[in-house]
Amino acid sequence: MTNPTIAFIGGGNMARSLIAGLIGQGTEPSRVRVAEPVEAQRESLRQDYGVQAFATAAEATEGASVWMFAVKPQVMRSVCAELTERARTERPLAVSVAAGITSSQLDRWLGGDAAVVRTMPNTPALLGAGITGLYANARVSPAQRDTAQAVLATAGDTVWIEDEAQMDAVTAVSGSGPAYIFLLAEAMQAAGEAQGLPAATARQLAAQTLLGASRMLTESGEPADVLRKRVTSPGGTTQAAIETFEAGGLRELVAKAVAAAARRGGELSAAND
Numbered sequence: 001m002t003n004p005t006i007a008f009i010g011g012g013n014m015a016r017s018l019i020a021g022l023i024g025q026g027t028e029p030s031r032v033r034v035a036e037p038v039e040a041q042r043e044s045l046r047q048d049y050g051v052q053a054f055a056t057a058a059e060a061t062e063g064a065s066v067w068m069f070a071v072k073p074q075v076m077r078s079v080c081a082e083l084t085e086r087a088r089t090e091r092p093l094a095v096s097v098a099a100g101i102t103s104s105q106l107d108r109w110l111g112g113d114a115a116v117v118r119t120m121p122n123t124p125a126l127l128g129a130g131i132t133g134l135y136a137n138a139r140v141s142p143a144q145r146d147t148a149q150a151v152l153a154t155a156g157d158t159v160w161i162e163d164e165a166q167m168d169a170v171t172a173v174s175g176s177g178p179a180y181i182f183l184l185a186e187a188m189q190a191a192g193e194a195q196g197l198p199a200a201t202a203r204q205l206a207a208q209t210l211l212g213a214s215r216m217l218t219e220s221g222e223p224a225d226v227l228r229k230r231v232t233s234p235g236g237t238t239q240a241a242i243e244t245f246e247a248g249g250l251r252e253l254v255a256k257a258v259a260a261a262a263r264r265g266g267e268l269s270a271a272n273d
């Protein structure tokens with residue numbers, strides 16, 4: 001990446017995670033500009049990362065060739081409307097992290113002929129342990145594609161999607177996914193406490209087990225079912241638990257939850273058009 005100036009529009013949870021990745025990987029803070037309406041959040045971004053923070057998108061995008069849209073889907077259209085004139089004259093690379101909002105909507109809201117990369121990162125980006133799905137529209141040049149990938153790679157792994165229709169599925173699996181794991185952690189912790197463990201001990205056991213299992217998944221190269229079977233001694237404790245999960249319909253429930261998230265992506269697109 002040839003050191004572009006990057007403007008974030010929206011300085012909330014997701015933007016913070018991405019900014020942490022960029023600064024942590026050595027991006028010069030003066031090259032990161034953020035538009036964020038809340039003064040307390042602007043000040044905390046300046047303090048934590050040394051970036052420049054402004055009240056308006058117009059100020060933040062001055063001189064920036066990459067615009068990172070990190071506002072809620074519900075306000076994306078009005079935020080783009082503030083920038084249409086500048087987008088037409090300056091032809092930036094527009095990168096969106098918004099759930100549901102399509103590249104053709106962003107192109108239209110930015111006045112047409114816009115180079116748009118629609119992405120779906122996740123909050124482990126804060127630790128450089130995220131994963132981002134990316135989709136580029138036809139206006140994106142190979143160099144801009146590399147730039148978008150380089151920006152998101154500071155947050156973790158990246159994977160390109162050639163069919164934009166799959167972005168709602170990406171969102172449902174990895175964008176929202178960390179929350180599913182946190183829900184599982186809450187449930188494991190509560191169940192441990194119900195079995196008589198002190199709260200702190202139950203929390204530590206659940207969290208470290210999720211970390212260790214995730215590292216085995218990513219580092220061993222072995223599929224999840226093989227790793228699961230290795231824990232499951234015939235007639236043992238794990239088998240008792242797994243049979244309970246299967247009888248309770250865990251797989252079907254996960255499939256329904258992911259389908260609901262993907263469907264919501266489509267609804268967010270339609271509702272905010």
Ligand SMILES: NC(=O)C1=CN([C@@H]2O[C@H](COP(=O)(O)OP(=O)(O)OC[C@H]3O[C@@H](n4cnc5c(N)ncnc54)[C@H](OP(=O)(O)O)[C@@H]3O)[C@@H](O)[C@H]2O)C=CC1
Nearest residue numbers: 009010011012013014035036070071072073097098099121
């Ligand atoms: N959180 C997550 O795990 C993920 C989120 N996303 C996507 O990221 C986007 C942001 O989500 P998230 O960070 O969670 O939400 P947040 O509400 O934390 O962040 C959005 C920020 O944008 C600010 N904002 C609102 N209007 C404007 C404006 N006109 N100009 C500049 N900033 C503005 C908001 O301020 P105010 O609070 O005053 O409204 C808020 O601080 C969403 O589109 C979401 O789909 C994608 C992947 C994962």
Ligand SMILES: O=C(O)[C@@H]1CCC=N1
Nearest residue numbers: 098099171175176177
């Ligand atoms: O819940 C949401 O809509 C956003 C998108 C993925 C994670 N958070």
